[in-house]
Amino acid sequence: MTELHYNTLKQALERLPQHTPPGSIWASIDQVLNEEAQLAQAVSALPQYAPPADIWASIEAQLPAAAAPQPGWTVWTNTRLHYAAAAAVLLVVFTGWWLLWRTNTPEMAINPVANTPTMNTPAPQPSTTVPVPVPATARPQRPAPVPVRNPEEITTQSIVVVDNALLDACQTPEDQSFALIEQICVEQLPVCENPAFKALKSELDELSRAKQALQQALGQYADDPELVSQMVEIEQNRIEIIQKMIQLI
Amino acid sequence: MTEQQLILQCRAGDRLAQRTLYERYCKAMYTVAYRITSNFEDAGEVLQDAFLQVFRHIGDFEQRSTLGAWIKTITVRTAISHLRRRRLAFVELEDKHQQELIDWGANGLDTDYLEKAIQALPEGARAIFVLAEVEGFAHREIAEMLQISEGTSKSQLHYAKKKLREDLFAAGIIYA
Numbered sequence: 001m002t003e004l005h006y007n008t009l010k011q012a013l014e015r016l017p018q019h020t021p022p023g024s025i026w027a028s029i030d031q032v033l034n035e036e037a038q039l040a041q042a043v044s045a046l047p048q049y050a051p052p053a054d055i056w057a058s059i060e061a062q063l064p065a066a067a068a069p070q071p072g073w074t075v076w077t078n079t080r081l082h083y084a085a086a087a088a089v090l091l092v093v094f095t096g097w098w099l100l101w102r103t104n105t106p107e108m109a110i111n112p113v114a115n116t117p118t119m120n121t122p123a124p125q126p127s128t129t130v131p132v133p134v135p136a137t138a139r140p141q142r143p144a145p146v147p148v149r150n151p152e153e154i155t156t157q158s159i160v161v162v163d164n165a166l167l168d169a170c171q172t173p174e175d176q177s178f179a180l181i182e183q184i185c186v187e188q189l190p191v192c193e194n195p196a197f198k199a200l201k202s203e204l205d206e207l208s209r210a211k212q213a214l215q216q217a218l219g220q221y222a223d224d225p226e227l228v229s230q231m232v233e234i235e236q237n238r239i240e241i242i243q244k245m246i247q248l249i
Numbered sequence: 250m251t252e253q254q255l256i257l258q259c260r261a262g263d264r265l266a267q268r269t270l271y272e273r274y275c276k277a278m279y280t281v282a283y284r285i286t287s288n289f290e291d292a293g294e295v296l297q298d299a300f301l302q303v304f305r306h307i308g309d310f311e312q313r314s315t316l317g318a319w320i321k322t323i324t325v326r327t328a329i330s331h332l333r334r335r336r337l338a339f340v341e342l343e344d345k346h347q348q349e350l351i352d353w354g355a356n357g358l359d360t361d362y363l364e365k366a367i368q369a370l371p372e373g374a375r376a377i378f379v380l381a382e383v384e385g386f387a388h389r390e391i392a393e394m395l396q397i398s399e400g401t402s403k404s405q406l407h408y409a410k411k412k413l414r415e416d417l418f419a420a421g422i423i424y425a
Contacts, residue, residue: 001407004352009410012358013383019289021279021296026271028297033267033304 053193088210088230092217095226197248204241207234252316259307267304274317275300278324284379285328287368295331299324325380329394332372339373339397342404351407351414354423366416370409377402378409 003009191197211234218227250258250269258266278299283292302323310319329337367375376395380386381402386394388402395402417423 001403001410002350003410004350005355006353008353008355008358009382012360012363015360016280016364016383017360018276018280019283019292021275021293025275025279025293025297026268029271029300029304030264030268032297032301033264036305037262 085206085210088213088234091226091230092213095224096217099224191249194248197245200241200245200248204238204245207238207241210234211238256307256310256312256316259304270303270316271300274320277317278320281321281324281379281384282328284367284383285325285376286331287372287375291331292328295324295328298331299327302327321384325384325386326394329376332376335372337373337376337395338371339401339405340371340408342408349407349411351410352423353414356423358417359422362417362420362422363413366413366420369416370412374405374409374412377405378413381406 192201211231214227214231214234218224218231250266255266255270255273259270275296279292279296282295282299283289286292286295299320303320306323310316314322367378370378373395377391380391380394381388388399388406391397391402392399397405414423
């Protein structure tokens, strides 16, 4: 394009007037912005609705088994229970072994005056409980002890006095609360689907199995302080869990 | 209030800041809209639509240009889209138009009459003349905004200038 005196046009264009818009334009803009803000506020305040409980069950049923991760707390609880069960089994085995060992070495354990031990094993640690004088033959449920060198001597032995009432309480089959919980879950009431309730039930079942194992051990060594102590601890844990489950019910 | 403060407060939805921004740029944008649409009523609609877009999208403004340039681009695009709704048309041209000499004279131009002559241009040619000569857009940008080729933009600009020259000559503003 060829132009002569182009600056004439440019200077004229620079002098062109500006125009002022009518004030109603801002009023319209303001109104639209207000409406948009009110709409955004109303949308953000819309309620949320909880889906029916069976939706997740339907989703879960269509998921591959491996793709359904367990919640972290469930994994933690299961791991803890497995460790507890393993520890309980180890404790039972160790206690049984210790009792057998103690039974088979009566000279060292029972006759402190005999200075000629038959084994090169250290003497048992003294108990903190009150020593009660008993005859060496006062424990019929155990294997017969090896005769001591001086049968006429009265020996002393550290034993624990077992509270039979407590032991009976621990050995009671199941208390009423536990029976109630069992009944609720047999009837498949909704509370049994509660994840927290399920976790407590699982923990209770683990403790009940541990209790049964200890009861079997106690059947042989009913006056063993370690086993009784363990049983009391398990029973206390069970009672705490049952109380939590009753609160959920 | 600095431009940066204005941007931040507009992003936060501060109505006073939005009003301040509008007041700062409304005249320039209204004038651009009027020159493209050649109609004050249409220019008002364009201005309203353009500023609503500015406030809705100011969070996307990356500050690669000035705020004024960004708002002007939005206003021009809004005005073009307004024209397109009315089926923006371009005059059919022959190649020989670009070979003709245009002389604007050495005595200056009457701006009031120039304004009228611009508004009297055909719609498509007027839009390109305003964008290129008044608002300073390049042919590449005009072509992109109007979705035409750069060649069409250039030929339409030449046609607009030739038509203006003829009108100004006919009115006795320019002497041969």
